[in-house]
Structures are given as structure tokens and as C-alpha cells.
Amino acid sequence: MNRATYFFPEVAKALYGDPISELEYASTEYIMAYSLGTYPSHQTYSIVDTGSDLIWLQCHPCYECYALKYPIIDVSSSLTYRNYYCNSDQCKLAKASVSNTYCDVVFNCQFRISYLDGSITEGTIAHDTLTLASTRGGKVAFPKTLFGCVHKTVGHFVPESSGVVGMGRGPISLISQMGSLIQGKFSYCLTPMFSEKTSKLHFGQSAVVSGPGTVSTPLGTKDNFYRVTLEAISVGDKRIQFNLDGLPNDEGNTVIDSGTRLTILPEDLYFEVESEVKVNIKADRTGDSGINQAFKLCYVSESIETLGAPIITLHFRDANVKLNPINTFVVFTSNVICFGVRPLRRISMMGNMAQVNFMVGFDLHNNIVSFKPTDCTML
Known part of the structure; x- marks a missing residue:
């Protein structure tokens, strides 16, 4: 050096x-x-x-x-x-x-x-x-x-x-x-779990996320977490509101966490989302409790692509982020696909699986986080 x-x-x-x-x-x-x-x-x-x-x-x-x-x-x-x-x-x-x-x-x-x-x-x-x-x-x-x-x-x-x-x-x-x-800027683009390509992490001016398809939402200021406000979730065309009663506008109710795999939702919101997922997917279920403690909802399917899973949209303040099935379902075994979202009392968290194939850019000077749909394997 x-x-x-x-x-x-x-x-x-x-x-x-x-x-x-x-x-x-x-x-x-x-x-x-x-x-x-x-x-x-x-x-x-x-x-x-x-x-x-x-x-x-x-x-x-x-x-x-x-x-x-x-x-x-x-x-x-x-x-x-x-x-x-x-x-x-x-x-x-x-x-x-x-x-x-x-x-x-x-x-x-x-x-x-x-x-x-x-x-x-x-x-x-x-x-x-x-x-x-x-x-x-x-x-x-x-x-x-x-x-x-x-x-x-x-x-x-x-x-x-x-x-x-x-x-x-x-x-x-x-x-x-x-x-x-x-300059308070960093970004990453996470490749799917079975990809042979590496993901990229950038800092500074090269980390700016912009261009067609980019959406941005404000970051909260409550603590050291990257908090955003999740206003609702859509499963297909069905919109489910997140109860924001008593939440200050600058606090943020959802943490963006690259160190957690699955997305976590408060129990009431999770079960409403799960109910709509069940309505949309026609494949056979493996059982009400799933086949592993990490998952509550699993299906018999050869792949995520053939499961027929709905698009799930996260409606953040000022930003709608559409999640593809690879962001919301995970391959558990060769013929079992599980819903990659978990309920937990009073906690909402966007895990790294939900961030796959997005450029996710943090700008701490302007207090925003941006999402841009991207094939991260091509970077």
C-alpha cells in the first residue's frame, strides 16, 4: 500500500x-x-x-x-x-x-x-x-x-x-x-441465492441509484436503523393497509436489514397477507404449519416459476416496490416452495431476499433510500 x-x-x-x-x-x-x-x-x-x-x-x-x-x-x-x-x-x-x-x-x-x-x-x-x-x-x-x-x-x-x-x-x-x-452514500445490488455471480457494494458517488424505474422513500430518524414507512401491502390487486395509528411521520415502521434473510411483518398484517396469498395460489399445500419452523406456508411445486405466486407490492411512502416471486418465496427442497415472510409481534423488517435484483441506494445526506429493479447478475 x-x-x-x-x-x-x-x-x-x-x-x-x-x-x-x-x-x-x-x-x-x-x-x-x-x-x-x-x-x-x-x-x-x-x-x-x-x-x-x-x-x-x-x-x-x-x-x-x-x-x-x-x-x-x-x-x-x-x-x-x-x-x-x-x-x-x-x-x-x-x-x-x-x-x-x-x-x-x-x-x-x-x-x-x-x-x-x-x-x-x-x-x-x-x-x-x-x-x-x-x-x-x-x-x-x-x-x-x-x-x-x-x-x-x-x-x-x-x-x-x-x-x-x-x-x-x-x-x-x-x-x-x-x-x-x-458523502453519506452507499448501495448494493444482491444477486439471487443460486446465482454464480457476485453481488456488488458501492460507496460514494458511484453508489447513486437513479434513472428509469427508480423510486425513493424517506428514511426515519428515530434511531440507528434504516427505517421507512410501509403504508400498505398489495397481494395481486388486493391492497392491505398497515395500521399507522400513533406513529410519528418521521419515525418509520419498517427496518431495511441486509443481515436478515426473510421479511418479517407484524402478526395482524402478516395473516391478512397470508390469507390473500392462499387465495391466489392454486398449488397443493404441504400443511398449515409448513415443514420447517422458519416457514408457516409451503407448497408442493417444482420451482418458484411454476408455483403461480402473485406479485406482492410494498407501498412505502412515495414509493411502490413490486416484489417478484423470487423476493417472496424460497426453495426449501427440490419440490417444496415456501412463503419467505414470517410473522413476529410488533416488528416489520425487509430482509435481504426481498431486496434481490434491486439496486438499493442509501443517501444519508438527503435521508432517502432508493430502489431500482435491476438484473444484478448483469452488473
Whole structure:
């Protein structure tokens, strides 16, 4: 890495263009490549997650960690690696995003994250240089990027990923730490799960989503999530209203989450949508409870294309997003297709499957997210 790239990332951007990364699909998640450290620099792979803030990865020594496809890296071997102490401003910033921080015996800032599925990660808040590829073929480095060096993980994590790249709106997310270099802009185009093509992740001016077919909706300002307001859902021609009673106009009732596979709807809305789906599909059902805890509605069909599934439209404020069957149905076995939407009390979330074959662009300066129907395999 040349010295201008390391010490002056603005110069690197001018020389090499905007940061980019390719995404590989693995086990319900999209995995991005990046490098961490200098002398040596370590290539690693982590889940792209717009639903969280902290960048974390399993580090050597890992006392209780899930198995990876490749060796756990020793980030402390980098000349630019440093831990943060408990009284640092960065430790305080981390606490605002991960909730639980504490001190170890030598006063290093430690963290613990508990996920909804019961998974847990624990480790040390540190910083080092994070490096990405660029649109002009070079590298763009981001010195002193805050991340979590994890020494313990319990629960469900995919072996193709060493951790998570948090891309939320909080101050310690990758997006926030990139700062003015990306002008608050990033976008991705996710390929279908069985595609051999990689997905693309762009930052900065190259991430702008525009042109024919593009629709945009305002982002809420309540918290660090990317919240949008879902006003209704149409199944075919039947429109079902989302109850917005008591919801402030700027809050947003639905989270856009690239780190979650399925779309989640509040129970009342889900069962209305499910009822219309049943009316529209003539194929045989596998049973009222489906065949797996993740799915409530499954059909006997050779493929999603032959199922006869209806178009489902998400009516966001100022933007109608039409979902094709690959966005709403998933192949469970060779002859069973399941509805890829789940009910959960009082939670609404647009998962990554619903975002497949859309250019999804976030513009945090203008507080909007844009959707453009795209064959992502052709990019």
C-alpha cells in the first residue's frame, strides 16, 4: 500500500476512485471482502449488515469460537493495531451502539452483544486500518477504523464469515467511519441465492441509484436503523393497509436489514397477507404449519416459476416496490416452495431476499433510500 493511500485517504480516493466490494452469498447471508491491518494486512470476509453498527471479527486467540472455512487471523500482529481503553471516547461511542461495555483487568474496553436468536459475541474494542478495493482498480485505506476483536462467540454464525460489518447509522458503523469520503452514500445490488455471480457494494458517488424505474422513500430518524414507512401491502390487486395509528411521520415502521434473510411483518398484517396469498395460489399445500419452523406456508411445486405466486407490492411512502416471486418465496427442497415472510409481534423488517435484483441506494445526506429493479447478475 503506498504512503499516500495510507496517510491521506482523500488522495487515495482521487487516485483510485470510490470504494467497492464484491459480495458472495453463503448460508442466507451476503459476505463482503476487506483487509484489516498494515505490515501485515489480513484479508477477511464478513456479513454485510445494515441492521447493526459494530464491525467485528473473530480474532486469534479465540477461546470459544465457531468454526471458519479459513484460519482465524491474528490482528494484533499488525503494526497499526491498538486496543481502546475504557475511558476513551471511542469506548463510550461503542457503548451507545452495543449497550454492554466493560473493563478487563488491564483497563481495555470490552463489549458483549446479545442477538435476538440467543447468539452472543464478546471481545475487545480496538482500531486498525481497514482497506477496500476501488472503482479504478487500486485500494482505499481508512486508518484507525474502530472494530471489535472477538474472542468468544456462542450461537448461530455462518462458517464463510469471520464476523459482521455493521453498516447502520450509528457513529461506529463502517458508513459513519468512512465519513465525508463517501458523502453519506452507499448501495448494493444482491444477486439471487443460486446465482454464480457476485453481488456488488458501492460507496460514494458511484453508489447513486437513479434513472428509469427508480423510486425513493424517506428514511426515519428515530434511531440507528434504516427505517421507512410501509403504508400498505398489495397481494395481486388486493391492497392491505398497515395500521399507522400513533406513529410519528418521521419515525418509520419498517427496518431495511441486509443481515436478515426473510421479511418479517407484524402478526395482524402478516395473516391478512397470508390469507390473500392462499387465495391466489392454486398449488397443493404441504400443511398449515409448513415443514420447517422458519416457514408457516409451503407448497408442493417444482420451482418458484411454476408455483403461480402473485406479485406482492410494498407501498412505502412515495414509493411502490413490486416484489417478484423470487423476493417472496424460497426453495426449501427440490419440490417444496415456501412463503419467505414470517410473522413476529410488533416488528416489520425487509430482509435481504426481498431486496434481490434491486439496486438499493442509501443517501444519508438527503435521508432517502432508493430502489431500482435491476438484473444484478448483469452488473
